[in-house]
Amino acid sequence: MLSLEQLSQTVKEHLGLNEFVDGIQYTCKWTIDESPLGGRGLIASEDIMPGEVLFVDRPLIYGPRSGANVEQGCTVCGKLDSDTSYKCDKCSLLLCSEQCQNTNIHFNDCGIISRWNINTPIEDDNSNVLSRSLTPIRALMLNDDQRIFLASLQAHRLPQHGAEIRNLKQYYEIPEEEEQLMLLACCALDTNAYQIATAYGKREMSMRGLYPVSGLMNHNCVPNTRYYFNGDLQMTVKAVKPIRAGTEIFSCYSGILWGTPARRTHLYKTKHFLCKCDRCSDPTEGGTLLGALKCFSTECSGNLLPIDPLKSSSPWRCLQCNMRVPDENVRAVQGALGSLMGSLNFESVQELESFLINRITKYVPKTNQIVVDLQCRLIWAFGEVEGYRWHELSESRLALKESLCRGTLRTVAALGVGDAHLRGLLLYHLHAALAERARRSPDLYEEIKSEIESTIEQAYIILQGDISAPPDLELRRRYLGPGCDKPQEERFFILDA
Ligand SMILES: C[S@@+](CC[C@H](N)C(=O)[O-])C[C@H]1O[C@@H](n2cnc3c(N)ncnc32)[C@H](O)[C@@H]1O
Structure with a gap:
């Protein structure tokens, strides 16, 4: 093992921070140091603003997962x-x-x-x-x-x-x-290693890369950074919220929308630690109730949550009727739900939609991660998949897409994950749904113009340069974003293309 000093030197060389580019030597606003979590971590040495690039990493090795x-x-x-x-x-x-x-x-x-x-x-x-x-x-x-x-x-x-x-x-x-x-x-x-993202909508073999600087970031379930890849395998890490000097810089190794039991189990099995971050310690996860189950009492419509989420043996309690349920009963239900989800293979968007609307909420609360995941899948499909393209989408499906985007954006905001990739994607889809509504009813345009513009602008700020960004992100921003001086008919012609 290299000492911290030697490792810092190696990292600087790897990132090219010892070199001068056009007479400028780039520095970074963090150091490698001992983390309060144990091991090493990246610690901010100066205040960092949201959107600032922390570093651009390249893989020591990469290839198939x-x-x-x-x-x-x-x-x-x-x-x-x-x-x-x-x-x-x-x-x-x-x-x-x-x-x-x-x-x-x-x-x-x-x-x-x-x-x-x-x-x-x-x-x-x-x-x-x-x-x-x-x-x-x-x-x-x-x-x-x-x-x-x-x-x-x-x-x-x-x-x-x-x-x-x-x-x-x-x-x-x-x-x-x-x-x-x-x-x-x-x-x-x-x-x-990090899984390397592929171009939007493109099916490619799933790859991973050993990005050594990114690998020095510890995990937090509400990370203060996001990362994205370009077509040359470079991984850019940016701040998604203010990071004060002296605090640790975190990445997230699990799904942002997974509930606490799922995240902690995954982290324990794959990365061998039990996360104790603020989100994991809060049974409600910022009020999102992503891990909640339905109360086992048939007379009660309340939600079950763990009493002590940091203890895997903790009993769960209903927020409404106070019924306590032992952890093994909860685990049996979680196991059954896991098997149910593993066995599902939606052959069409219609099947997915019908399962989401008619079936799954019989078993789990509307806030549960399974429902949220299915909702995201429907958001991504409506407007984009054969048979559900914009011109084929019924009014009710268009309205459903818009409301699912808004609901999931509220969940993302409640988690406090800042300008995460997921937020950018949801803003893009909300923009697309609003733009389609305005295209169908031109009289509505003035009323919703500012939201059409602000959603694409924010999506662009988050997703620009990201290989997995929707390919028409820039075009939409140019024609439907703020500052476009084209007449209304021309603004929408890109949607008919
Ligand atoms: C990618 S490495 C992170 C850098 C590592 N700490 C080091 O010293 O090189 C991932 C490992 O760091 C540790 N780790 C990361 N986040 C942690 C956390 N929130 N709590 C405890 N250990 C963590 C775990 O051992 C995990 O498998």
Whole structure:
């Protein structure tokens, strides 16, 4: 492990902070220090304003995620379902084209894998063995300094991490030293890596990257930063709220809209700590009741919440009738709900809509994360999916989209997550619903013009530069945002396009 001083120096070099660009040497407003949570963290050294860029990170290694269910695509560009995909005849990695095969990326991957003697040929039904291990395999290309950097990142060396390399060893003879480095990379990846976002609406193989500076940020369920990726794999981290000098800079490793039990279980299983942040300590989560269940008493319409959310064995209590429920009964219901959700596979938007409106609220309160998740899925679908495009959307569905956007924005505000990515996306969709309403009823435009303009402007501020931003974000801002001097008919022509 590097000392804090050595690590800070390595991080500065990695971020290019020692270099002068156009005569300017960029500095940062944070330092790496011991965190009150244990281990290291990023601490603000000056007051930071919302929207300020904290740093732009690039990955030490990146590649396919390791989950068994991750769909396999081209190991160079990530393309899925390509009719032209084939396996390289030297290393068996999946590729989509000669162009991808002729890249340095593939040349390097192939060079390592084809050097290993094969013990047992990989059968077709195990064909994801190589893809799942490719990201740690790429650690073998790091130079000495990069290996030291990798080794200085926190890595939980537990048996559940590194299974992909143990599996790979059944098929290849791998030198001990290479195996050890790949195992270390697996543990460092599982502790620190971020999933890399893809372009809006584009289906690509799911990738992760070991961003070493981002990996130094600890977790808070109400983070004070957000991050986004550009097309060159750069990860930008920005403040989403004021960060006072001396306070810690946090990222969020779980879903923002997950309830406390789901977040804490996920963090414990994957990152091996029990979060004790303010949100986790508040049974109501800022009044959002995202983790609430329906009272078990059939006569009561109240909500159950844990009495002490930081204790997994805590009994739950109904806010209305005060009935206490032991934790094991709550866990049984949570388990059943988890299985129900896991078994659902909505084949159409209509099925999703009908399940959301007619069924799920029989089992869980309207505030529960499951309902909120389904509501988000409906928001994303209305206006965008075949059969539900803007011109096909009924008045009632358009009104539903608008009200779901407003409701979810209220939840996001109550959580206090500031200008999070999700807020930007919801503002974009609210803008789109309002703009469609004004297009259908031009007389309404003056009445809702200022909201149409402010929602797209705020969405733009949050999502600009983000590869996963809606592609018409800028166009909408230009034609429907503040300061546009085009006549009303022209403003809306982009929606007809
Ligand atoms: C990505 S690393 C964060 C940086 C790390 N603290 C270090 O010293 O390099 C993730 C690990 O940090 C620790 N960690 C992060 N957030 C935490 C929190 N809120 N409470 C306790 N431990 C946390 C956990 O061990 C977690 O697996």
